[in-house]
Amino acid sequence: MFDEELILENKIVKLRLLKSDDFDDFLQISNESSIWEYFTSDLIYEENIKMWIDEALGQYKMKSRYPFTIIDKVLHRTAGSTSYGNISRRDKRIEIGWTWLGKKFQGSGINKHCKFLLLQYAFEVLDFERVEFKTDVLNLQARKALEKIGAVEEGVLRSHTLMPHNRRRDTIFYSILKNEWQELKKSVFKDIVVGY
Numbered sequence: 001m002f003d004e005e006l007i008l009e010n011k012i013v014k015l016r017l018l019k020s021d022d023f024d025d026f027l028q029i030s031n032e033s034s035i036w037e038y039f040t041s042d043l044i045y046e047e048n049i050k051m052w053i054d055e056a057l058g059q060y061k062m063k064s065r066y067p068f069t070i071i072d073k074v075l076h077r078t079a080g081s082t083s084y085g086n087i088s089r090r091d092k093r094i095e096i097g098w099t100w101l102g103k104k105f106q107g108s109g110i111n112k113h114c115k116f117l118l119l120q121y122a123f124e125v126l127d128f129e130r131v132e133f134k135t136d137v138l139n140l141q142a143r144k145a146l147e148k149i150g151a152v153e154e155g156v157l158r159s160h161t162l163m164p165h166n167r168r169r170d171t172i173f174y175s176i177l178k179n180e181w182q183e184l185k186k187s188v189f190k191d192i193v194v195g196y
Helices: 020-029 046-061 110-125 140-148 178-186 190-195
Strands: 005-009 013-017 063-070 079-089 092-101 130-136 152-162 167-176
Touching: 005 110, 013 110, 020 079, 046 063, 046 079, 046 092, 063 092, 079 110, 079 167, 092 110, 110 130, 110 178, 110 190, 130 140, 130 152, 140 167, 167 178, 178 190
Parallel strands: 092 130
Antiparallel strands: 005 013, 013 063, 063 079, 079 092, 130 167, 152 167
């Protein structure tokens, strides 16, 4: 389903398989602690970045996750990472998550372009019926961003995830369904489709 040569891109952003060699680029953009406040790993530390990359590539080998490196095509710089995961071929369901951007790239529109490419591939190529997202219930910025792209809030799983520093996270789920996708392309993602 996911070829290691898979590349999703438009004029603004390129998503390609994460590689061990991305470590140095990630190290340069992961050094602000505010990025990791709601993330399940604290990648401000070198050893944590290495472990996170190893885990992502291990899950890729097991075919349970497809981790991407996000490249800003305008600046020709690594901007962060995102993934497909929790893949159920039988149920035609997939999650988009594990997403982070270096501080410099936040608020630049890159995240919206990434989500468009990932949603388009999930619905139009993989023919999945459901794309889901989850985030920390406290992460209002992520929740607003998901609502902006048309994701529907579905509910909260209490004490769902252990976070760094032993905090228990309440996790909120969102989804977009295949039968909603064409309308979202025409409305929410209209500017991206036109400039594609």
